[in-house]
Amino acid sequence: MDATPVIELENVVRTYTMGDNEVRALRGVSLRVEKGESLAIMGPSGSGKTTLMNTLGCLDRPTSGHYLLLGQDVSRLSKAELATVRGRRIGFVFQSFNLLARTSALENVELPLLYAGVGGKERHRRAREALEKVGLGKRLDHVPSQLSGGQQQRVAIARALVGEPEIIMADEPTGNLDSQTSVEVMAILQSLVAQGITVILVTHEPDIAAHASRVIVLKDGHIIDDRRQEPLKAEVPS
Amino acid sequence: MNPFTTFKTAFRALFRNKLRSLLTVLGIVIGIAAVITMVAIGQGARQQMAQVFEAMGSNMLVVTSSSQNASGAKSGAGSSMSLTWDDVQAIREECPAVALAAISMSARVQLGAEDQNWNTQLTGTEPDFFAIRNWKVAEGAIFDEEASSSGAPEIVLGKTVVDNLFGEGANPVGQTMRVNGKPFEIVGVLVAKGQSPQGQDYDDAAFIPAHAFERKVQGGLGGRFRGQVYISAVDEDSTTKAADQIAGLLREHHHIDEGEDDDFNVRNLAEQAQSKKQATDTNTTLLAIVAAVSLVVGGIGVMNIMLVSVVERTREIGIRMAVGARPIDVLLQFLVESLALAAIGGGLGLLGGYGMAEYLSKHLDWPVLFPGSIAALAVAVSAGVGIVFGLYPAIKASQLDPITALRYEA
Numbered sequence: 001m002d003a004t005p006v007i008e009l010e011n012v013v014r015t016y017t018m019g020d021n022e023v024r025a026l027r028g029v030s031l032r033v034e035k036g037e038s039l040a041i042m043g044p045s046g047s048g049k050t051t052l053m054n055t056l057g058c059l060d061r062p063t064s065g066h067y068l069l070l071g072q073d074v075s076r077l078s079k080a081e082l083a084t085v086r087g088r089r090i091g092f093v094f095q096s097f098n099l100l101a102r103t104s105a106l107e108n109v110e111l112p113l114l115y116a117g118v119g120g121k122e123r124h125r126r127a128r129e130a131l132e133k134v135g136l137g138k139r140l141d142h143v144p145s146q147l148s149g150g151q152q153q154r155v156a157i158a159r160a161l162v163g164e165p166e167i168i169m170a171d172e173p174t175g176n177l178d179s180q181t182s183v184e185v186m187a188i189l190q191s192l193v194a195q196g197i198t199v200i201l202v203t204h205e206p207d208i209a210a211h212a213s214r215v216i217v218l219k220d221g222h223i224i225d226d227r228r229q230e231p232l233k234a235e236v237p238s
Numbered sequence: 239m240n241p242f243t244t245f246k247t248a249f250r251a252l253f254r255n256k257l258r259s260l261l262t263v264l265g266i267v268i269g270i271a272a273v274i275t276m277v278a279i280g281q282g283a284r285q286q287m288a289q290v291f292e293a294m295g296s297n298m299l300v301v302t303s304s305s306q307n308a309s310g311a312k313s314g315a316g317s318s319m320s321l322t323w324d325d326v327q328a329i330r331e332e333c334p335a336v337a338l339a340a341i342s343m344s345a346r347v348q349l350g351a352e353d354q355n356w357n358t359q360l361t362g363t364e365p366d367f368f369a370i371r372n373w374k375v376a377e378g379a380i381f382d383e384e385a386s387s388s389g390a391p392e393i394v395l396g397k398t399v400v401d402n403l404f405g406e407g408a409n410p411v412g413q414t415m416r417v418n419g420k421p422f423e424i425v426g427v428l429v430a431k432g433q434s435p436q437g438q439d440y441d442d443a444a445f446i447p448a449h450a451f452e453r454k455v456q457g458g459l460g461g462r463f464r465g466q467v468y469i470s471a472v473d474e475d476s477t478t479k480a481a482d483q484i485a486g487l488l489r490e491h492h493h494i495d496e497g498e499d500d501d502f503n504v505r506n507l508a509e510q511a512q513s514k515k516q517a518t519d520t521n522t523t524l525l526a527i528v529a530a531v532s533l534v535v536g537g538i539g540v541m542n543i544m545l546v547s548v549v550e551r552t553r554e555i556g557i558r559m560a561v562g563a564r565p566i567d568v569l570l571q572f573l574v575e576s577l578a579l580a581a582i583g584g585g586l587g588l589l590g591g592y593g594m595a596e597y598l599s600k601h602l603d604w605p606v607l608f609p610g611s612i613a614a615l616a617v618a619v620s621a622g623v624g625i626v627f628g629l630y631p632a633i634k635a636s637q638l639d640p641i642t643a644l645r646y647e648a
Contacts, residue, residue, distance in 0.1 A: 059560065059640050059644075080565055083562055083564040084564065094644070098553070098557050098560075102254060114247075159561065
């Protein structure tokens with residue numbers, strides 16, 4: 001086992017000011033995630049799970065406390081430095097897919113490589129490989145509007161993994177999909193876990209959380225439950 | 239992100255909104271075309287002024303006698319015959335700001351050649367006259383100082399006179415012709431000078447030595463002559479000084495007391511030309527300002543579209559940031575987009591301005607000058623417009639928070 005944990009949060013606090021009110025979204029969260037774990041974050045709305053997700057995804061910085069990502073303290077990095085960390089270490093999968101409209105699947109997947117400074121040929125090759133991995137090798141030139149929801153989410157997954165990140169953050173990845181397609185998407189995410197990528201799922205559906213090896217539950221900015229489980233295997237009926 | 243992909247991304251974004259991009263570009267096209275046309279017109283006017291100035295004679299002043307007042311009837315400028323040959327000699331010798339001075343007396347005369355005749359303006363003058371007027375011979379030579387002082391029957395012809403007496407393009411140097419019936423030898427033909435600003439044909443003229451003029455055409459009276467003195471100052475800045483020196487000298491020679499009116503007139507043509515040139519420059523500047531205003535309006539159009547574009551593409555910006563775009567990457571992307579809009583507009587505007595300038599010069603006969611530096615100006619100005627008006631929207635885009643941007647609903 002790798003000695004350094006992938007994620008280590010030490011007493012992370014995040015407060016916002018909204019108008020005159022101070023919202024305390026995270027009130028001292030500590031968390032350690034090892035390599036190869038799949039973590040589901042659950043909790044009612046307002047529990048702070050989105051804030052935790054943003055913090056873990058380096059989209060946001062903690063107000064206080066520390067966040068060590070693969071041993072590197074990222075809690076005080078600048079916006080530009082955080083962007084570079086995101087590009088190298090983290091892939092995102094969103095509920096609403098967030099693909100660039102009127103842009104082909106291949107180009108969407110190439111996007112992270114573009115900002116990582118990967119050259120044109122290399123970029124094409126890796127993007128094509130990533131799309132083949134999610135079973136879309138024949139739809140490279142399709143634009144999002146020509147793809148079904150499940151296919152769009154698979155493009156998003158290909159985009160998340162093309163940069164060979166250590167972590168994939170999936171925010172309600174099946175929220176906009178029917179149950180059949182949801183299972184397909186979960187199967188792909190599980191296969192990534194098997195390859196050693198740490199997958200973090202934010203969901204409010206217990207059925208989806210059941211596919212993770214560990215579930216934490218947030219309430220009012222605190223972790224109130226943290227348990228490990230045997231993940232439910234996503235079986236795609238053939 | 240390397241520059242090439244930045245450009246590619248920018249152009250693709252512009253291409254996605256063809257009509258909108260086109261209309262935005264149009265604003266810049268009109269602005270740049272207007273500026274280019276105005277500069278071309280201004281340059282043309284300047285050049286024309288310079289040519290007129292050149293044809294008239296450089297650093298030139300003209301001294302005339304003032305009007306004679308006989309029993310209340312004023313006979314007009316020059317009629318008093320107050321200027322003497324000695325005055326001219328004194329101007330030459332005693333005014334340091336004067337380089338050259340030449341007497342010029344004119345009359346309409348009938349010229350006759352073998353089988354043709356022609357009525358023209360005959361001027362009796364001295365050889366320096368041609369230097370003062372920047373007028374060179376095309377054939378032969380000007381009568382020399384000796385011929386001038388002895389009043390030799392030699393004549394120098396303007397191009398129009400030659401054309402009418404001897405036929406187009408003939409070289410009559412060496413032939414003898416008649417001036418008011420008296421024989422003169424043609425010693426030179428002047429280069430064509432074209433029209434004066436008033437439309438008078440400079441080339442419809444003939445010149446003989448001043449003494450020959452007095453003897454054979456129109457006599458003077460007791461050392462006085464009926465005509466004017468052409469003077470050139472030593473340099474461009476000395477024309478006013480020369481005018482003052484001449485006036486002082488003539489007042490002294492003519493014994494004019496303080497408070498009495500001059501019996502002569504000094505006209506500073508160089509100064510008149512200068513003020514005319516300044517008026518032209520002022521007009522050009524005003525036109526250029528109007529054109530620049532339209533360019534600014536075009537620039538505001540670019541800014542407007544870029545701001546709309548940033549808002550519309552908030553989510554795209556969020557996605558790009560999530561996958562690793564740094565603020566500077568986003569800033570550059572939008573800046574390159576506005577730069578591209580402005581550059582395309584600048585290029586088309588340059589063509590438009592060139593076309594307009596060509597049209598004005600061909601069909602409306604406007605003096606238009608289109609130097610290569612205008613092209614460089616257009617490129618620089620449009621790039622500047624793109625950067626200046628694109629910077630604010632680009633900064634706005636780069637400062638978006640990725641979390642908010644990702645959640646933005648269009």
